[in-house]
Amino acid sequence: MLDIKFIRKNIDSVKEALKNRNAKVDVDAFVQLDEKRRELLAEAESLKAERNATSKLVGQLKKNGEDASEQMARMSTVNERIKALDSELKDIDEQSRQWLLSVPNMPHESTPIGNDETANPQVALWGEKPVMDFEPKEHWELGTKLGGLDFERSAKLAGSRFVVYRGWAARLERALAQFMLDVQTMENGYEECITPYMVNRATMTGTGQLPKFEEDLFKLENWDYFMIPTAEVPLTNLYSGEILPEDQMPMRFTAFTPCFRSEAGSYGKDTKGLIRQHQFHKVEMVRIEKPEDSYDALEEMRGHAESILQKLGLHYRVVSLCTGDIGFSATKTYDLEVWLPGQNAYREISSCSNCEDFQARRMNMRFRRNGAKKPEFPHTLNGSGLAVGRTFVAVVENYQQPDGSIVIPEILKPYMGGVEIIRPLS
Incomplete structure (x- = not known):
């Protein structure tokens, strides 16, 4: 399995290596999947930070005897979205794993280039x-x-x-x-x-x-x-x-x-x-x-x-x-x-x-x-x-x-x- 960090940093060389291997691997599909993962992860992390902050606020409001219904309603919406994001991220991670398992190794620089x-x-x-x-x-x-x-x-x-x-x-x-x-x-x-x-x-x-x-x-x-x-x-x-x-x-x-x-x-x-x-x-x-x-x-x-x-x-x-x-x-x-x-x-x-x-x-x-x-x-x-x-x-x-x-x-x-x-x- 290739290092995913290596792939992210060397997209063009990975494509060239796979082409030389006659490997039919859609690298662009992985790039799109990886970008989608980053977007979802950023949103999930932002919402989790908001949830933590709101949770503290709700606790403070209740302690002061103030109404926290608006914040609790927002937390309910945020929790549902986080749950959906975590599920989607889990699915994307599995898709990425399966893609990585299908990708052959990169040839060494001394391996001659040829079709067969x-x-x-x-x-x-x-x-x-x-x-x-x-x-x-x-x-x-x-x-x-x-x-x-x-x-x-x-x-x-x-x-x-x-x-x-x-x-x-x-x-x-x-x-x-x-x-x-x-x-x-x-x-x-x-x-x-x-x-x-x-x-x-x-x-x-x-x-x-x-x-x-x-x-x-x-x-x-x-x-x-x-x-x-x-x-x-x-x-x-x-x-x-x-x-x-x-x-x-x-x-x-x-x-x-x-x-x-x-x-x-x-x-x-x-x-x-x-x-x-x-x-x-x-x-x-x-x-x-x-x-x-x-x-x-x-x-x-x-x-x-x-x-x-x-x-x-x-x-x-x-x-x-x-x-x-x-x-x-x-x-x-x-x-x-x-x-x-x-x-x-x-x-x-x-x-x-x-x-x-x-x-x-x-x-x-x-x-x-x-x-x-x-x-x-x-x-x-x-x-x-x-x-x-x-x-x-x-x-x-x-x-x-x-x-x-x-x-x-x-x-x-x-x-x-x-x-x-x-x-x-x-």
Whole structure:
């Protein structure tokens, strides 16, 4: 949520930023609403001052045995008007709150301006594309032929955009998650958490999924609970409504969770395979930082995500998302895109974002510096470390062999119980 004082002082820059984000937000409507609020508030305060003065006068008149009926009649009229004004102000405050909840974050000055993903500049490249002297297959074909991915039976169980991992595939998915958690906790200093996989409306609102993106979520019938689309939601909200001491900053959390997304509006896209599922696994990183440290933290978090790909020997590139492609709550985002030989394309495998104080303001999470009286809003950051299913895809496609087998990357062998190669079924 943006600071309402910032909006009032920077109307033109807010309009320009929202235009660059392709955000359809009526700023003028808010300005008119805010002006109306100020007018009503001024009238209400004037009438309340009059009421206080008249109340004292009535008391004095009665004490002196004088007639106070005229003043009392006026007070009755004033009270009715104050009641009406308070009701109208309450309605305007709720309208303003709903408007603020619908407004995305302001892009950082270093975020490139552009309409869509085609305007995302590449900022880094690591490794080289694997050279294959055969036609590489896509992961869903390899996984199916090797007996590890069962899309037919998952469709029977739950419908499209689900999968059953079996045997070696289930173990590889688990191995990847364990490997990622070990790196993020033992090497990079994140505290591992196991969080609820369903959260309430306030929690979803805190990180920005609600109210704008409710159609993208899975909601429980007869409960005002939602299945998490990412562990960013519960992890970032851990200290919502609290004031943290400065000594507790910064904070780093990681969690391995299933993620649930309706993929509304994506029908017809990536219908085969694991790229766009209703349920998938992800290792998430979340950081709560002092404002002056958050952009250094973003670069560090990006490096923590990249280290997973480097240890796996997977070629990737890093792009900086432009204003038209950046997420609702983010002010700056890096996407890591891994190379998939079977698809002959780069695909996103991690997003690392700085949300500055946007989410903290929504969830009223603050911190107080040592010796300071007034608390401040911290900056929140989140990043995938990594999307496990898409990393599975990358390993399968990049380590496939001409005979259809898959070699296990060296770093994963201890997590695979010594299994070094997945061979075709006889």
